[in-house]
Amino acid sequence: MQSPCPGMDPYVEDPDLWRDFHQSLANEIRNSLNRDLSANYYARTEPYVALETIEVARPTRGGYLDVSVWSGSSTSSGGVATLAPVCAPPTLESRIPTEVVHRLRRVEVRAAGTDELVTVIEILSPVNKRSTSPARDDYLRKRRAVLRSQVHLLEIDLLRGGSRPPRKSPEPPASTYCLTLCRGNRRPAAEVWAVGLRDPLPTVPVPVTEPDPDVPLDLTSLVGRVYQQGRYWLSIAYDRPPPPPTLSPEECSWIADRIRSVGVTPAAPS
Numbered sequence: 370m371q372s373p374c375p376g377m378d379p380y381v382e383d384p385d386l387w388r389d390f391h392q393s394l395a396n397e398i399r400n401s402l403n404r405d406l407s408a409n410y411y412a413r414t415e416p417y418v419a420l421e422t423i424e425v426a427r428p429t430r431g432g433y434l435d436v437s438v439w440s441g442s443s444t445s446s447g448g449v450a451t452l453a454p455v456c457a458p459p460t461l462e463s464r465i466p467t468e469v470v471h472r473l474r475r476v477e478v479r480a481a482g483t484d485e486l487v488t489v490i491e492i493l494s495p496v497n498k499r500s501t502s503p504a505r506d507d508y509l510r511k512r513r514a515v516l517r518s519q520v521h522l523l524e525i526d527l528l529r530g531g532s533r534p535p536r537k538s539p540e541p542p543a544s545t546y547c548l549t550l551c552r553g554n555r556r557p558a559a560e561v562w563a564v565g566l567r568d569p570l571p572t573v574p575v576p577v578t579e580p581d582p583d584v585p586l587d588l589t590s591l592v593g594r595v596y597q598q599g600r601y602w603l604s605i606a607y608d609r610p611p612p613p614p615t616l617s618p619e620e621c622s623w624i625a626d627r628i629r630s631v632g633v634t635p636a637a638p639s
Contacts, residue, residue: 370602373627376570376589377527377546378596379611384495386601387528388472391492393595394525395474398490401591402478402575405584410487410577412478419471419496419504471496471504478577487577488521498531509534519553521576525588530614536561548588552576566620607633 372378381390395414402412471494478488491497491512496504512534515522526533526547533547536559544563550573551559562571570592574583596602607628610616616624625635 370597370631371593372596372602373607373631373633374566374624376564376568377566377592378601378605379529379566379616379624380605380607381596381601382528382530383605383612386599386604387494389599390595390601391494392472392474393599394492394591395476395490397591397595398476398492398586401586402476402584406478406577407581409481409581410478411481412476414474415477416472416474419473419494419507478575480578486520488523488575489515490523490525490575493524493526493528493531493533495528495531498526498528498533500532505532516551516556521553522549522551523573523575524549524551527570527592546570548573550574550576554579566616567623608636610636 372381381387399412399414406412473492473494473496475492476490477486478490479486496502497508499505512522524534524547526549529545534549536549542563545566546564548562548564548571549559550561553576562573564570570588572585572587572589575586576583610621611624628635
């Protein structure tokens with residue numbers, strides 16, 4: 370089964386699917402580039418860890434019984450039952466910070482022979498886009514380091530929620546998804562593709578070292594292949610609304626029509 374959407378399927382943004390989708394898309398991008406790159410370059414996926422600090426609270430109990438708890442029993446030989454110590458109730462229930470480990474992947478294009486880094490392709494994840502997350506600060510710090518170099522940077526944002534990385538004016542038009550290419554030899558200029566929910570994803574250029582030509586990356590085909598190889602339709606409840614953020618009424622109507630087109634009854638309007 371193919372996704373009912375011509376480009377990115379918003380149902381795949383569910384956290385339980387996104388982790389698999391993120392890594393699978395990185396692998397597909399690597400494979401596609403290695404088919405099309407000249408012998409002067411190679412593409413690799415580079416794993417990295419993003420740490421996010423969250424607060425965890427134990428469920429609140431309804432109360433504590435201030436009663437004695439007996440252990441042992443009276444014996445006919447005159448034994449004495451003993452009273453076990455009673456645990457004091459806590460003063461309050463607090464929260465402690467804990468770290469969640471997110472295992473992510475980026476794609477790197479390097480020069481054959483020297484292993485020099487030429488291009489970085491980042492697929493943004495929710496942790497990169499959460500404004501309160503230290504992992505976002507870490508991502509933006511590494512992003513600034515790339516932008517200060519001659520390395521090309523392609524950012525692929527296929528998530529509707531969260532805050533996108535900052536850009537200089539003019540701001541790109543509001544869109545569901547966004548792709549941004551910053552060529553190392555043309556900074557601070559950036560090429561931006563604003564993509565709507567109803568649109569197929571564009572074929573974008575992946576630059577290498579001049580005078581070698583850009584390599585085209587057909588994102589619609591790659592995302593469709595990941596969807597089919599992951600058999601995501603078996604995990605997606607298309608009879609329910611897609612994960613947050615909430616779609617507009619027009620988008621809900623459109624996606625309901627698309628879901629019907631593949632023989633599934635969509636969720637009823639809320």
